[in-house]
Amino acid sequence: MRKPLGFMFGFVLMVHAGAAAAGSLKRSLMKLEPEERAHQACVMKGLETVRREKRLAGADRLMPDTFKRAHFDGSVVSAKGAAVRAKSHWYALSFECKVSDDQTQALAFSYKIGDEIPPDEWDDIGLWK
Template identity: 70%
Template sequence: MRTAWAAIFSVFLMLDAGHMAEAGSLERALLKLSPEERAHQACVVRGLEAVRRGDKRLREADRLMPDTFKRAEFDGSVVSAKGAAVRARDHWYALSFVCTVSDDQMKALAFTYKVGAEVPRENWDDLGLWR
């Protein structure tokens, strides 16, 4: 699963949130994923937008990992992550969120979140986080 995430994240690196709608290649990539993976990716995009706007520490957030501490749960229309992490300015922070997606899992319709404590750098390797 981390391989699929890495492939999609490489697309996210090339695009900012304002250009996602123009990214036909992103949509084609998402359609190749399982519904659960599509939902996770849609929530990552929406989540990055939300945390950048909602938390001063995270204005430069560039990564969001839904499964860092605990596997995110998916029920067909909602992704619930109690063990996510978000990165900004070479710092990782714990994150929990609930994200509602469209019926085709291509778009996040709602995203609520809570930012937790900073993840100590000495824990990054064990959690699969990077600088």
């Protein structure tokens, strides 16, 4: 079974907790290496963005490295092997995300949703219900 990259995306759900939490979130992000900060910023922005699609309205997890490691070049995270979970279903996802110079904010997020990932493949690629 494949292990997720670095930090386990545990603080993603704090996104809408208000200004005080935003400062705390930024302090938490600054404790991470730049690449991991960028991944986290993109996960947060990605969830916020994909939830606008009807079938992904309940999205609660986004994994940038499910099928293939995401690439980070200092200002952009490109993921061609990501996955997003909504309503107990996982979907393939590819995205490109531009981040701020300090990697704490995603400035732009574009994506493409792929096919649903069959549940019988989840264990092999590190996904869960």
